[in-house]
Amino acid sequence: MKYFFLVIFTGLQLFASLDDITSFEADFTQSITDEKNKTLVYNGKITALKPQNAKWSYTKPVKKDVYINDFEVTIVEPEIEQVIVRTLESNFDFFKMISNAKKIAENKYLAHYKDSKFTIIKNGSLIESISYLDEFENRVQINFKNQKQNQHVNKAIFTPSFPLEFDIIRD
Template identity: 40%
Template structure:
């Protein structure tokens, strides 16, 4: 009986992992590979918190910050002194993907959000990666490291600071 309870507890924690994620912070490497095998690699850091806040700070190969707050997305690009404002339609709602993920087995989960299919991977109950095929048939893989799950994140982190002299585009 004891073994059964331990096994049940372990399997429940495996299946509960995505649902229990209320905040997340990690460094990431995002690799995008087109159908010709050409690859571009981005790196940076991500902060995300419920209900629908995320900040993707890209460091390489270009610097930019992508703020997601509810249905608004603000992209700040210092290299071209530009800010783009748009709705969430085409952006990744990070925590919604993780929360909708259904178990496939061995730490792998599948999620579909707005018609887009994602594969979510956990290692030792820690989010390790998200992968998907984008609207241009590119293979996108986002690998996380130095992860911190369910730790408090200051809400002010998700408020974009738009420099007054930047061009603002609405899209």
């Protein structure tokens, strides 16, 4: 379930104009705040390409790459020399979800998937932030900067890359 939300993030990146976005790149800051108001902050870069390809490259506080392709997520953690490969839900239809998102205020949209609500803030045609409650009731906020959309993206970047000596765990 934890990695399910990575797919949501990836898809929401493409929400910027609902119909016309084919790729999205941005730097991001992701803040996760628990019920005790303790906040963890992550930084990195995302590259996403329709229909369901994404690479989240985390740079702080730890280096980690998360690859999403079709119905699989691969997490490469160089600091512990480990790769985790997980299958995602096969019935998730991201584009149907965003096409049903409702405008609730100027530049503010609400999207639903299962029991979760995602608030998307736009600045012009670009996504500025996404926020939601995760499965542990943590408040998650992702802010974007240096956004680019509909740029050519080499699909090869979505192929997981890691040294052969890393441990591979399949879930």
